[in-house]
Amino acid sequence: MNLPLQPTLPIRQIVQGKNPREYFDPVKLAELEEGIREHGVIQPIIVRPLEDGRYEIVAGERRWRIAGRVFGESYKMPVVIRQISDAEAEALATVENHHRDDMSAAEEAKAAQRLLMRNKADKAETARMLGWTHTMLERRLALNACTPEVLTALTERRIQLGHAELLSGVPQDKQDSVLQAVIAGNVQVATLKAQLGRYARRLADAIFDTAQCNGCPHNSARQAGLFAESLGEGYCQHPTHFEELTLAAVEAKATTLRDEYPTIRIVQVNDGFVPLPVGAEGDLGVGEAQYSACQGCQSFGCAVSAIPGSYGEVTRSLCFDAACNTRKVAAWRKEQRQAAGEGASATAAQSGPGGKRGKAKTTAKAKPTNQTPQRVVDYRTRLWRKWLAHALMADAERNPKVLVALALSSRASDVRAAEFGKLVGRLAGGDSGRSFGLEEGLRRADTIDGALMGRIVQGVVASAAFGVDVHHLEALLNYMEVDEARYFKWDSAFLDLFTMSELASLALETGLAEAMGARFKAARAKKKGDFIAALLSAKGFAYPVPAVMRYARRSLADAAGEREDEGPPQEMGDAGEEEARREEDEEVVA
Numbered sequence: 001m002n003l004p005l006q007p008t009l010p011i012r013q014i015v016q017g018k019n020p021r022e023y024f025d026p027v028k029l030a031e032l033e034e035g036i037r038e039h040g041v042i043q044p045i046i047v048r049p050l051e052d053g054r055y056e057i058v059a060g061e062r063r064w065r066i067a068g069r070v071f072g073e074s075y076k077m078p079v080v081i082r083q084i085s086d087a088e089a090e091a092l093a094t095v096e097n098h099h100r101d102d103m104s105a106a107e108e109a110k111a112a113q114r115l116l117m118r119n120k121a122d123k124a125e126t127a128r129m130l131g132w133t134h135t136m137l138e139r140r141l142a143l144n145a146c147t148p149e150v151l152t153a154l155t156e157r158r159i160q161l162g163h164a165e166l167l168s169g170v171p172q173d174k175q176d177s178v179l180q181a182v183i184a185g186n187v188q189v190a191t192l193k194a195q196l197g198r199y200a201r202r203l204a205d206a207i208f209d210t211a212q213c214n215g216c217p218h219n220s221a222r223q224a225g226l227f228a229e230s231l232g233e234g235y236c237q238h239p240t241h242f243e244e245l246t247l248a249a250v251e252a253k254a255t256t257l258r259d260e261y262p263t264i265r266i267v268q269v270n271d272g273f274v275p276l277p278v279g280a281e282g283d284l285g286v287g288e289a290q291y292s293a294c295q296g297c298q299s300f301g302c303a304v305s306a307i308p309g310s311y312g313e314v315t316r317s318l319c320f321d322a323a324c325n326t327r328k329v330a331a332w333r334k335e336q337r338q339a340a341g342e343g344a345s346a347t348a349a350q351s352g353p354g355g356k357r358g359k360a361k362t363t364a365k366a367k368p369t370n371q372t373p374q375r376v377v378d379y380r381t382r383l384w385r386k387w388l389a390h391a392l393m394a395d396a397e398r399n400p401k402v403l404v405a406l407a408l409s410s411r412a413s414d415v416r417a418a419e420f421g422k423l424v425g426r427l428a429g430g431d432s433g434r435s436f437g438l439e440e441g442l443r444r445a446d447t448i449d450g451a452l453m454g455r456i457v458q459g460v461v462a463s464a465a466f467g468v469d470v471h472h473l474e475a476l477l478n479y480m481e482v483d484e485a486r487y488f489k490w491d492s493a494f495l496d497l498f499t500m501s502e503l504a505s506l507a508l509e510t511g512l513a514e515a516m517g518a519r520f521k522a523a524r525a526k527k528k529g530d531f532i533a534a535l536l537s538a539k540g541f542a543y544p545v546p547a548v549m550r551y552a553r554r555s556l557a558d559a560a561g562e563r564e565d566e567g568p569p570q571e572m573g574d575a576g577e578e579e580a581r582r583e584e585d586e587e588v589v590a
Contacts, residue, residue: 006044008076009055011068014047017057020094020111021103023155024062033066041067044078046096048089058082058089059096087118091129105161106151109143116141143168145217147175153183162189166196169218169237200235201242207312208249250306253314259528260500262373263301263320275303278319278328286328287335290368296498296505296548297370299324321371370505372548376497380549384473387487388465389419391480393458398480403461414467415460423459427452477551484545495532500524506546507535515541 045060057064067075084092094111116126127137143151145168154164163182166189167175182192203210203219213219218238236242247266254264267273277284278300280291294300299321305313319325372380392399406412417435424430428448436444448456468476498506504524507513513520516538523534 006078007081009047009079010073011064011071011075011077012073013053014045014055014057014064014077014079015050016061016064017047017093018090019057019061020090020107020114021061022107022110023104029062029066032062033070036063036066037070040071041078044080046080046082046092048082048084055079055081056089058084059093087115087129090115090118091126095131104155104157105140105143106146106154106164109140109151112137112140113144142217145169145172147172147179149176150179153179158183160189163187163192166192170196171218171238171240196237199239200237201239201308203234203236205308205311206236206242206246206249207253208245246311247306250304250312253312254304257302257304257314258499261301261316262298262499262502263318265301265303265318265320266306267303268306269308273303275315276319276322276325277315278317278325284325284329285332286325287332287368290328290332292505292508293368293370294319294328294505295501296509297321298373299371300501324371373497373502376548379494379497381470381473383487383549384477384482384551385465387482387484388473388476388480389462390487391482392462392465393455395480396454396458399458399461402464402476402479403457406461406464411464411468411472414464414472416463416466419466420459420463423463424448424456427456427459474551478554479556482551484550488545488549490536490543492532492536495535496528500528500531503528503531503535506548510544510546512538512541512543 041063043060043063045063046058047055048058050056064077067077082092090111094108094115112126112130112132115129116123119125119129123134123137127134130137132140143154143164146154146164150159150164150167153159154161159179159182163179167178170178178192181187187195203213206213213236216236216238218236218241250266254266257264265273278291278294279285280288285291286294297319299319301318301320302314302316303318305311305315392402406414424444430444465473465476495503495506504513507516507520512535516523516534519534519538523531526534
């Protein structure tokens with residue numbers, strides 16, 4: 001019988017190929033070398049021709065290496081020559097090594113990833129070429145989520161496949177440190193699984209859209225569908241990212257509340273936050289009138305939870321000024337006790353000696369107050385300055401007296417060149433938009449028509465309205481007897497400064513809520529823009545100047561008695577606040 005001869009090639013004519021195997025077990029290499037030394041190479045290696053006349057190994061690199069070392073470069077190596085492409089060569093090499101029991105899953109993962117790239121991300125073609133099922137391909141590709149250090153440890157058999165499968169779901173910046181602990185402590189797969197479970201986050205607790213988690217490598221459901229070892233379904237194994245998404249969702253929720261409350265606090269675990277509810281009734285009640293005022297206070301608001309177990313929950317009607325809240329609660333309790341005492345006195349007076357009716361003594365109630373939000377204070381101050389400037393320009397008698405007062409009190413620096421220059425430009429013409437020296441100023445002043453000089457001098461004083469501090473601004477408003485009602489008008493620009501709770505408080509304070517009747521409650525339930533439109537369209541309502549836009553009235557005698565070095569009075573909603581505060585402080589001490 002004539003059998004075909006086995007093709008052979010000299011070892012020197014064969015070069016190393018792209019072997020997917022990266023690790024060669026030294027014990028098994030020694031065993032293979034012993035067999036080849038005794039019997040030679042029995043099983044041919046697979047090679048493919050190169051353009052330079054040499055042949056590249058597709059499968060059988062270990063046999064080629066050992067034969068060269070044992071027999072030298074002239075040894076005639078049995079070969080199978082195949083005409084195949086790069087992709088086919090890599091697939092064949094992977095398949096050949098896969099069916100040998102010593103190729104690691106990490107090496108298969110890298111080989112599968114390279115072949116997938118050659119096939120332009122075509123997973124079906126890649127699985128076909130490797131002879132793998134789709135699930136097998138997905139399992140190996142998923143291991144590429146491991147760091148190079150983890151894959152190397154798996155290749156070198158320092159960790160098991162179960163370790164790598166669990167670590168693939170851990171953020172890469174944490175994998176290497178966990179790997180070192182696993183190796184150093186000889187941590188078993190089951191122990192690692194339990195430890196990782198303590199750091200995972202339940203997706204059922206998420207307040208963000210978890211649809212984005214479906215394809216995430218840190219979603220335990222992905223590992224559960226591919227690997228034997230996983231945390232099961234429904235867990236995020238990237239707690240930092242989970243918290244980032246949660247905080248973003250909490251902040252988005254807080255943003256939707258910006259028009260509702262003046263203060264919104266996002267509360268996290270380490271804040272030590274204790275909510276302070278405020279309401280009209282109850283043990284910590286402040287009364288209906290004061291609660292209405294509280295809703296317009298800058299310290300009134302809500303808290304949005306960023307705490308596990310209550311993510312996104314909103315706690316409403318909170319006070320964020322504990323000291324003020326304590327005073328208001330104490331004042332309401334005092335008022336209730338006084339009312340109870342007056343009721344008893346009235347009963348006693350009606351049944352006095354001889355059946356004569358007596359007169360029961362009544363106690364004045366404390367006026368509701370609150371802290372005006374800074375944005376409203378800034379808006380109000382801008383309008384006050386404009387109103388004062390108009391009043392100074394309109395009052396030729398008191399205008400020069402204010403000029404003298406500014407000079408006597410060393411407040412001449414309050415004159416504002418920019419505002420004065422604009423006035424001169426409107427009255428006398430010329431370029432008022434740039435600064436210049438005294439000589440140029442004299443030249444310009446000398447050209448001004450004498451008939452205009454009186455108005456222009458008035459403008460010097462009027463410009464000081466934009467330079468004085470708020471304390472002196474209020475003093476000048478009182479001196480000039482500025483009537484807010486002459487200037488102030490309700491409009492959307494003014495109301496847009498307020499949150500929904502502040503608008504409700506404003507409507508209650510001015511009587512607008514009562515004038516609207518049932519329409520007020522319906523409007524309050526709408527969006528802010530619709531609520532403002534409804535507030536501005538109340539028929540027959542006079543729209544008075546709100547307290548927040550009025551300055552505190554005081555006489556010159558009162559102002560003269562104040563020390564100049566004292567700061568401006570604390571911003572409160574009522575001129576009698578200090579007296580009320582003293583009474584409330586006494587109540588707190590009691």
